[in-house]
Amino acid sequence: MYRYDEFDAAYVKNRVKNFREQVNRRIDGSLTEDEFKPLRLMNGLYLQLHAYMLRVAIPYGTLNSRQMRTLAMIATKYDKGYGHLTTRQNIQYNWPALKDVPDILDDLADVEMHAIQTSGNCIRNVTADHFAGAAADEIEDPRPTAEIVRQWSTEHPEFLYLPRKFKVAVTGSPNDRAVTKAHDIGLRMLRNNAGEPGYEVIVGGGLGRSPFVGKVVRDFLPKADLLPYLEAILRVYNLQGRRDNKYKARIKILVHETGTDELRAMIEEEFAKMDGPSIALDPSEIERIENYFAPPQFSDLPAESVALSAAKAADAEFATWVDVNTDAHKQSGYTIVTVSAKAIGEAPGDLTTAQMNVIADLAEQYSHDELRISHEQNAILPHVKLDDLPAVHAALVEAGLATANANLISDIIACPGLDYCALATARSIPVAQDIQRRFSDPVRAKAIGEFKIKISGCINACGHHHVGHVGILGLEKAGIENYQITLGGDHTETTAIGDRAGPGFSFEQVGPAIERLVDAYISLRADESERFIDTYRRLGLEPFKAALYNEEKEAA
């Protein structure tokens, strides 16, 4: 993991000191809210429906047990005993008092954490594949790149006041788990024909009010050119982005209005004019950062674990959990564990203090002290020995964290929605809870197979509904909550924006509609290996639309 150097540590502590003074000046009346708001947002502090909310950055979703324990401690000491994992691999606290926030930030700084770049029109916290450094399909660990982008973007004087927020995601695997095509910039690590490492550069993806799939502006960018090229993109955006209209200010609109070819030409022209070597990182510095992410000292283990096979044979529930919640690791004898923060009936992504501490303990004991937070609002133990899975599972069961639903229908992404968020137009969490309860039978859920439901409580799409196999968007219609359903979205390397099925549903109608949809899928799929998204692509919207709106069947 990256470790702060003296500069990083002093910088973060100094930011806390500044913010403490700003909070004091707000409380004593020296600062108006208009003056204070941009300052608090720069430090991750929002004001929501019922309280302040502090969004803490977990850069590229990586943290260690000490950091997780601090997050747990903060939840108890300053909040109401829980935190919420977000779709940007961050964690949010929903109830901090204004006066406590500088103390929270100080506690975070003690473990090399902060809330910088979690808000405002800056380059936001960089996200990455949550299986980074572990996945069997990985070409290269994306985290050194993410860390380089983080260091380059933090307080970059030219890009502190962009037209709008700007989000960068990095994946090191061909199977894209970082939704790179729905980011302002997506970086996909690959190798050219000569075997040299580089990036496919994707620009102008985004969800929200106007969803767009990102466009490739460079098929292959040599690794050494990363920062100059990013700087060229940002410079073009900073100059050309629509500052006149907040809703058209994201780079996706610039790409859309300008055209990919023309924008690519502008970026390349800017890039050509730059003094690249003065911006690019020195190879020794790249190497220094890469060394922080060197793989842990794995044991030499056989690919099969006798202990695991025996435990699976003895315990069907455990076997199901292993099948569903573990993924292939690059190291023989190891696996990646998805710790579900989606227990049936709980708010997706909410973890209690006790649960955070259990996850920290397990990371320390069984995962080389490493953790990831996924954009799908789960926690990941990236380096677990197959032999240790029974012990890990037992501890997770005890903590209510062993729901075997990774990628299944109850592994729902849901934004906080109108239960917390001041921007929301409808609730998300109770919709997710209702669907979870309807599909709480693990046998049925597993039989349905991969089924990605993503719920947002407003058009800003924090819940990624556009790229859900089933997307649910909560709106207000005539004074009540109304939910639009989209079908066929895809968050992977084959990114697709879902198709709107038709008129919206009331709060109570959503769950039954999803049940009808699932029934239709089960009856229409070619066989059990055909996922919902595959069946949808084969058959199109119509049969599923018919199922969604066929309420008579429900009554029959």
Place this chain on the structure above:
Amino acid sequence: MAKLFKPKIISANDLLAGDVVYMNSGYGWTRKLAEAAIAHDENAADALLEKAEPQQDKVVGPYLADVALDDDGRPFPTHFREKFRTRGPSNRVDLGKQATNPERREPLAASGGI
């Protein structure tokens, strides 16, 4: 024809705690909707807002919100957003204002607010 005026109250978030507050008839702040000052016409609403907006040392973002009145003339929220603001997260009834006033959760109108 003049548009029918809906009674209004001033709501905001407390500066220090961030929770929901309402302006009372003394232009101070209360956490009980039942104690909120009610504007029965446009002028009264404007006047309340004028008293609220300068109070930046106490609250954040004061605004006028529609209410309806029960038989005793006490206000209750008409929009679901405001209803949630009187309570807290609907998925966590142990949190927010509803946690300390569980008996006041339903019905808001009959109970006279929070």
